[in-house]
Amino acid sequence: MEPIRAFELSKEYLESLRDGIEFLDNDFIIQSLDGANVADIAAILDELNMDEAIYVLRLLDSDTSADILIELEEDSLVKVIREMEPIELAALIDKMDSDDAADILILMPSREREEVISHLQEREKSANILDLLRYDEDSAGGLMAKEFIRANQNWNVVQTIEEIRRQAEKVEKIYSIYVVDNRQHLLGRVSLKKIILASADTKIADIYEPEIISIPTHMDGEDVAEIMRKYDLESVPVVNAKNRLVGRITVDDILDLIREQSEEDIQAMTGISADVEESDSVFRISKARLPWLLIGVMGGLMGSQIIEFFEVGLQKYIALASFIPLVAATGGNVGIQSSSLVVQTLASKSVFDDTPWQRFIKALLIALVNGVVLASFVFLIVVFVYGFEYIFGLTIGLALFCVVLLSSFMGTVTPLVLDKFGINPAIASGPFITTANDLLGLAVYFGVAMYLLKL
Amino acid sequence: MEPIRAFELSKEYLESLRDGIEFLDNDFIIQSLDGANVADIAAILDELNMDEAIYVLRLLDSDTSADILIELEEDSLVKVIREMEPIELAALIDKMDSDDAADILILMPSREREEVISHLQEREKSANILDLLRYDEDSAGGLMAKEFIRANQNWNVVQTIEEIRRQAEKVEKIYSIYVVDNRQHLLGRVSLKKIILASADTKIADIYEPEIISIPTHMDGEDVAEIMRKYDLESVPVVNAKNRLVGRITVDDILDLIREQSEEDIQAMTGISADVEESDSVFRISKARLPWLLIGVMGGLMGSQIIEFFEVGLQKYIALASFIPLVAATGGNVGIQSSSLVVQTLASKSVFDDTPWQRFIKALLIALVNGVVLASFVFLIVVFVYGFEYIFGLTIGLALFCVVLLSSFMGTVTPLVLDKFGINPAIASGPFITTANDLLGLAVYFGVAMYLLKL
Structure with a gap:
């Protein structure tokens, strides 16, 4: 038998804990976890399977187990509470603050939830929990605890x-x-x-x-x-x-x-539809990523139809194809910059914020400045470095200018509108909106080009 | 004279405060700010110009002024402390906790800073501040205060x-x-x-x-x-x-x-190079946004050269041009999803994280799943809906598959490498890396297409 070491969060300890569970070495489990912080124990249990985790929870005293339960990741928590007996769970919930208790009970089907609550020892505690369960989880009422002086x-x-x-x-x-x-x-x-x-x-x-x-x-x-x-x-x-x-x-x-919400924002921006982590299974991650990727692909397929629509002109001016990535990327970059500035302001609303109208004017001015600079730069390169005709350079420059204006407009307005309707404005930088903007940009680019080149 | 109203953060109050300052109506200023929270007063002063802000600070008692100074935005703070007399500033710093004092002093040139410190009343306070100034601003030493029991x-x-x-x-x-x-x-x-x-x-x-x-x-x-x-x-x-x-x-x-760092991450992802807000001037925002937009434009111009390189083949198969946006957008989406998952894990490092090698294998598996699904979908649409030849559908599908693999690889590896070198991994989702990936993706798309279509 190996000697009992002090608790330290490591893969080696995880292995020895697994062995301890397999060989029912309760002394080792209890002693090695003695004095460890509940958040660390929870991090260990998150790595175990559900049976192993419950085995450890049952070994520890109920105060510690209750604290650990609160710190578990939601995935593990859901599995563990589904498996526990209502009376057993009630004993742990008796030890928790009302807000933590409500956060756990909300994850259960209402029938099981009521059974657990009926097993609680303290009348006051169950009244408090029932009170908290009435509030929306993300509101102040859902966040507050009933325990205070x-x-x-x-x-x-x-x-x-x-x-x-x-x-x-x-x-x-x-x-x-x-x-x-x-x-x-x-x-x-x-x-x-x-x-x-x-x-x-x-x-x-x-x-x-x-x-x-x-x-x-x-x-x-x-x-x-x-x-x-x-x-x-x-x-x-x-x-x-x-x-x-x-x-x-x-x-x-x-x-x-705050941490959950910044993760949600990033997920909205990157289009990962469920709350996944790198440590989840290949299948689960793929499933969370594919829906948005498919939307992007469908957008791309529609884009191909837009380009096909202009195919006759494109045949004559094949060089127009070369500048598709330039226009698309610039439109995307401008749009994301615009929307992220708006989202940032929305996150810390102040009475001194500009009105939507002032914002719109300002965004327009910035877009004009950026558009003129970028379009001029591209015009100069296309004509004087790449040696295209003057009119072709003008076409690319002007089309780019229009796309910059359009993307700025969409990037500014979309998050404001989403916010108005109570939707997380961060999804304005996400794949759905970006794809829609790409298509618009493509249509504008070819429209302007065909018009100027008289194709 | 209008009646003195209780303090309320509003544009109207801001105007009456400005009037109060202009007409030197000290009673109004002092009474209307009485009992207001220092964070609210700071938010008001952030909206005033520097002379007005200093006028108000000098009217209030030094305890309040010191607390307000701490809450000012960095822009306003820098202007205000540059204008104040060293002895005046020292009187305020005497009232602050050592960590807030050090945060303010670090913004001054070292000569002025020393002068202010020389005017401090308490020996112990100046020793504490000098001690704190030795630490890196973003380290625990730079964040800590010397005041505790x-x-x-x-x-x-x-x-x-x-x-x-x-x-x-x-x-x-x-x-x-x-x-x-x-x-x-x-x-x-x-x-x-x-x-x-x-x-x-x-x-x-x-x-x-x-x-x-x-x-x-x-x-x-x-x-x-x-x-x-x-x-x-x-x-x-x-x-x-x-x-x-x-x-x-x-x-x-x-x-x-946390707030500063999540703003920095978003800025890194969206390529806004300086710490700007929507309320800044048009010129300042444009200046902060243009550098990255120009990098994107240069990338796009290089992209046009890559496409031009394949122009002969493109002439024969003009439809290849139509699928450029599809391939570019999908590559971008896959890359950003991959890097954001890695960045999220890096933000909460755990001993149970996968090794780089395990991550790499897993990312590859996910990319294979996503790649096969997306490529098959595109193949089916291109052949059976759009009616292209079988070989053309296969070409687009295979090229897309390769781009998905490549983007996943780059999206996974880049943030890990950046993190290794102590660079904020969030910039892996930023414009520089994205632009580089776009170019690689474009080359792969045309390379695969030309090979398969024997162009």
């Missing part, structure tokens, strides 16, 4: 410390204590630092900060993230329509959200 | 509360108290919650958590962000090579860093 403004410091003691086990990280009136309206916050430094009989009403930022339950998670970043908040209270305190959002959930 | 393991709770009281003004947000031995080695942390709930004579040694995550000064900021996200940390201690506690990084700085 609230103090009545009429309490003194000692009473508040008593409340902290009462809730200490439920609320792991405190940050601030939220101050409410008798009807649970949010009045402000008081930091733990102030509580420590104040004398025992100080009234909360005398030390709390009244000017604080709170979030309505319906606010979009992305906006919550931007507010927490801008105002340097590590936690923020959530209020309902009547300004009653109903929850709190902590920055750890926001960091996860 | 440390407790010796031999202290009891009362002594620790005394230390908190002593440092209370300097350390705004406490989160955790870091526990050290007599030689300043980091031993662990104790939360404020524990301090509040423990009895007065409890020894710190008995209540601190020993298993905590610390960060070495040289760690890259992006890795720090990933660790804080993964382990749900709102602050993390920074240690030097001898495990001595030298600073702490808080999550607010990490949120800013």
Whole structure:
């Protein structure tokens, strides 16, 4: 038997853990994971198959298993909770914060979910979870937890410390204590630092900060993230329509959200339709990539029809074919630059943003500048370096200029329109829109060329 | 005179503030900004010109002005600090945390910087700032602040509360108290919650958590962000090579860093060379966009030479021209999908990642699947819908297949190579690499076609 080593995240450890599971060496498993961070244990379990992962979870104490469950990747999590007995899962959910519990329960079919909830020990916990499940997952209501410390403004410091003691086990990280009136309206916050430094009989009403930022339950998670970043908040209270305190959002959930959303944006831009990672199977990755590739291919096939339409002219001026990649690539580059600038602004909306009309004028001016520079450059090269006739150089230059204008316009307008309809504007840089723009660009290029060359 | 309204971030308020400045209506300015969040005031000052912004900063008390300065956008900040007297700036920097002070001072020429530091009131503060300036801005050392609470393991709770009281003004947000031995080695942390709930004579040694995550000064900021996200940390201690506690990084700085880096990635992908925003001037945006557009155009011009090289064959088979956009677009789409998957994995490095060799094999398999599906689809359409000869359909299909393989290979390998050399792998999806791939793809397409069609 090999000696038991301290836990270290490595492929070697993964192998020895697998051996430990196979030979039911529970002592090794428990001892080697002792003191390891739950996020690291979760990363290990993500690599195991479902039976192995459940075997390990059942060996560990329920506090640790609950924390691990929260940190699992969604794929693994779904498999594990599908396999666990409702009563077993309920025991773990009893140990979780309400927001983590709701995030896990939302992944289950509603019948199983209700069964798990019926097995929960605490009445309050199940009420909290049911409450959270009502909110949209990506809204402030869906992100908030019901565990936080609230103090009545009429309490003194000692009473508040008593409340902290009462809730200490439920609320792991405190940050601030939220101050409410008798009807649970949010009045402000008081930091733990102030509580420590104040004398025992100080009234909360005398030390709390009244000017604080709170979030309505319906606010979009992305906006919550931007507010927490801008105002340097590590936690923020959530209020309902009547300004009653109903929850709190902590920055750890926001960091996860930001990461998910930047991955979603990149996926929208690159046209990978499902949430895949490089470590997924060949089949799964291909399946996620093919739909958009096929759309691109269909666009290309339509493009071939556009070019065919101009075939008679092309026969006479075969050189027109040589400049197809130039025009297509430039149109694509201009469009992606334009849309990414707009998407960037949309991500941090400000009251000082330009109106759509001002944006449009500005985009037009930039397109004019870029268009003139690029078209002139191409004209000079085509005529003086490649030695084509003057009129041919003019044709290519002018066609390019038109494509730059068109792509800028589409790149600016598309994300604004998508955003208006509540669609992620990042897909404006994605394959569907890009393909459509390619086709338009191609038609413009040949249209302008045929007209100028009188073909 | 219009009535003084409460502060609200709006274009109307901006106008009345401008009027207030023009007519030297100091009462209006001070009263209307009273109680406003410093981040909001900074957003207003970002919209003013430099003289107006400085006028407002001088009116407000130095605590507020210092906080506003930290929140300004870099453009405005650089202008403002260039204009301020060193002694005036020093008075503001005296009010800041050392990390914010260092972030501002790093923007100044070294001579001015030294002068400002020489005017600082506190010896300790200037020593701290000089220490921080030695670190790379994007490393843990450059991100950390010198303000945090440390407790010796031999202290009891009362002594620790005394230390908190002593440092209370300097350390705004406490989160955790870091526990050290007599030689300043980091031993662990104790939360404020524990301090509040423990009895007065409890020894710190008995209540601190020993298993905590610390960060070495040289760690890259992006890795720090990933660790804080993964382990749900709102602050993390920074240690030097001898495990001595030298600073702490808080999550607010990490949120800013994440945002900057995701903007940088998008800019790398879209080829916008400088850090511009939609609100910048037409000239500035054009200047930032043109370099990459020109590279794309030059690529397109080279592409025209490649096509010209095959012109004789193209004359005979003019239909080959129609499929240029199809091949180019598919190559581009495949390449961007491949590189973005690799970039995503690189952003959260894990010990369970595949080796480069495994990645390469997997990318090849995926490319084979995608290539076969796309090529077969195109073959069927070209032959049975568009009615081309069998051999022509086979040519287009096979050429497309080769381009898919090539683009997958380049898309997988390029970000890995860039990352190896410490270059941001996101630029693999940017215009330079894409343009190079387009040219390769074009050459492969015509090469295969000419060979198969015996042209």
